Amino acid sequence: MPRITIPPGIEGLVELVELPDPAWADRWERIIVPGDQKDRLRNYLVFSLKHRAKLNQVALPLHGLVILAGPPGTGKTTLAAGLANRAALDLGSPVLFVDINPHAFPSQLLGESQRSVARLFERTLPDLARRALPTVVLLDEVEALAVSRTGASLETNPVDVHRATDAVLAGVDHVARTCPNVTFVATTNHKAGVDGAFLSRADLIEEVGFPGAEAVRIILADSLRELTGRDLDEAAVAALAVDCTTAQLDARQVRKLVLRAVCERLELAQDPTRTTVADVTAALRSSRDRLEPSV
Numbered sequence: 001m002p003r004i005t006i007p008p009g010i011e012g013l014v015e016l017v018e019l020p021d022p023a024w025a026d027r028w029e030r031i032i033v034p035g036d037q038k039d040r041l042r043n044y045l046v047f048s049l050k051h052r053a054k055l056n057q058v059a060l061p062l063h064g065l066v067i068l069a070g071p072p073g074t075g076k077t078t079l080a081a082g083l084a085n086r087a088a089l090d091l092g093s094p095v096l097f098v099d100i101n102p103h104a105f106p107s108q109l110l111g112e113s114q115r116s117v118a119r120l121f122e123r124t125l126p127d128l129a130r131r132a133l134p135t136v137v138l139l140d141e142v143e144a145l146a147v148s149r150t151g152a153s154l155e156t157n158p159v160d161v162h163r164a165t166d167a168v169l170a171g172v173d174h175v176a177r178t179c180p181n182v183t184f185v186a187t188t189n190h191k192a193g194v195d196g197a198f199l200s201r202a203d204l205i206e207e208v209g210f211p212g213a214e215a216v217r218i219i220l221a222d223s224l225r226e227l228t229g230r231d232l233d234e235a236a237v238a239a240l241a242v243d244c245t246t247a248q249l250d251a252r253q254v255r256k257l258v259l260r261a262v263c264e265r266l267e268l269a270q271d272p273t274r275t276t277v278a279d280v281t282a283a284l285r286s287s288r289d290r291l292e293p294s295v
């Protein structure tokens with residue numbers, strides 16, 4: 001599917017793309033989270049994109065908002081994009097994917113942030129929604145946008161931040177009311193920093209955690225296969241997976257560990273297809289003391 005050119009002068013838009021795109025399938029398939037969690041996300045998005053317009057908002061207050069919350073490197077951003085692609089396949093019709101950069105509204109002074117946030121929700125998104133496609137809007141790292149009004153002191157959380165957060169809440173409500181074809185997928189690795197009223201609007205909150213041993217095993221095998229083009233000793237991969245969970249590696253760190261093994265030896269850098277599970281195990285051992293513990 002062709003990437004859509006973003007019209008000039010639209011603030012905070014990172015990407016506008018029509019899905020499905022076969023190149024995006026990996027963002028769903030290769031992110032390993034518990035199967036029931038993937039099923040819930042998939043079912044929710046299909047339901048929301050397909051039926052929200054028909055439902056009475058008092059009887060079933062569907063806001064069209066799902067939140068993926070969890071520590072860094074657990075796959076939230078990738079999964080959010082993969083989910084939109086999956087939904088386009090499930091619906092059997094194109095889905096418009098809109099990626100918003102919450103960090104594009106940094107100036108919380110003089111009401112500037114409040115105004116640009118209002119513009120995003122009252123003009124930009126409704127304009128995009130008028131293309132009449134089921135639309136998924138990614139609010140990545142939403143803690144930057146819907147800052148908790150109770151979470152910080154008045155000094156670090158001045159009145160303009162409150163107003164910007166109010167504008168986000170009003171904006172989400174506005175889109176929920178006027179654009180039933182839009183569903184938001186928000187991510188955060190700092191749920192405590194997200195405003196309570198924003199969290200309360202979510203139809204579904206999925207907590208994405210560190211991968212367990214079985215998930216790590218699949219991720220390691222996947223990264224090693226990518227690098228070497230072959231399957232490696234399954235028992236050794238399973239044992240290494242257990243060591244990775246003991247070391248509390250997040251999923252991103254697990255994949256980086258395979259890279260680290262390559263960085264340890266020039267011959268592997270020259271020919272990475274020679275990488276073995278033993279090399280990755282050695283990389284874990286050498287990095288164990290140096291890796292920052294994940295939070």
Ligand SMILES: Nc1ncnc2c1ncn2[C@@H]1O[C@H](COP(=O)(O)OP(=O)(O)OP(=O)(O)O)[C@@H](O)[C@H]1O
Nearest residue numbers: 030031032071072073074075076077078189251252
């Ligand atoms: N659950 C997972 N399964 C497989 N690979 C993963 C998983 N989580 C992360 N990865 C790997 O790490 C990469 C980065 O993940 P991603 O950026 O989606 O994480 P994130 O949760 O959004 O992190 P952050 O909170 O730092 O933004 C992915 O592209 C993938 O290679």
Ligand SMILES: [Mg+2]
Nearest residue numbers: 076077140187
């Ligand atoms: Mg992310």
